[in-house]
Ligand code: ADP
C-alpha cells in the first residue's frame with residue numbers, strides 16, 4: 488500500500504524463549520497516530536522494543552515492513568537510519584557522556600551528515616528553546632540524575648534533532664506532571680507539523696496523553712494480542728469502564 492509506513496504482519500515475539508506477543512498485525516499509515524493501550528504486562532513494551540530492533544526481543548514468526556522494506560532482520564541502528572525512533576519507557580543513563588556530544592554523534596550516525604560542531608550547537612540551541620530547556624542542559628551527562636520530566640524532554644529533544652519518520656512512544660506519561668506532559672505533547676505536535684508524514688505509535692496505560700495528541704486509531708492489547716481496535720472514542724470508553732471490566736469473562 489502506498490500510504491503505509493509500517494506494517495506489522497502477524498508478528499510473534501519471544502523473550503528468553505517465552506512467547507510474549509502472538510500474531511500481532513497492525514498497519515500504520517504515513518502521518519497517522521495510533522494508540523496502543525492495555526493493562527500492565529500485556530506486551531506493549533515488548534512490541535515496541537521488537538519494532539525498534541532490540542536484540543533480546545526475538546521475532547519468531549511474521550514480518551515487519553517499513554516503507555515496503557522488510558526490516559525483520561535489520562539491526563536497531565539500521566532501523567534508526569531508516570527513521571524508526573523509540574522513546575524508551577525507562578531511558579538509560581550514560582555517565583560521562585554529555586547531551587551535546589551524545590546528540591551530535593547520534594545525528595551523525597543516523598543522518599550520515601558530517602555537521603560541524605558550530606552548526607550542531609546552533610541546531611541544538613534552537614531545538615532546546617522549543618522545549619523550554621535551559622542551554623546549560625546540553626553539558627549534563629545523559630540521563631544522569633534526571634527527573635522524570637527531564638528524561639522525557641530529552642527524548643523529545645532527540646526526536647527534534649533526529650527527525651524520525653516513525654516514533655514509537657512507550658508510556659511517556661508515567662510519572663509526568665501536567666506541565667511536563669504538555670511540553671512533551673507540544674513537542675510531538677511541533678514534530679508533526681515539521682513532518683506531516685511522520686507517524687506515531689503512542690503506547691499508554693492511561694488515556695491522559697491522548698487528550699493532547701488525538702489518535703486516529705486506538706488498539707487494545709491484552710495477554711500479548713491486539714484484541715480490539717477503534718476510533719479515539721475507544722480510549723474514553725476504557726477510561727469509563729476500566730480494563731478489568733472490559734476483559735471480564737475473557738481468558
Ligand atoms: P507492558 O509494556 O504491556 O506492561 P511488557 O511487554 O513489558 O508489558 O511485558 C509483557 C510480559 O512479558 C510480562 O509478563 C513480562 O514479565 C514479560 N517480559 C517482558 N520483558 C521481559 C524480559 N526482558 N524478560 C522476561 N520477561 C519479560
Ligand code: MG
Pocket residue numbers: 531532533576657658
Ligand atoms: Mg511497558
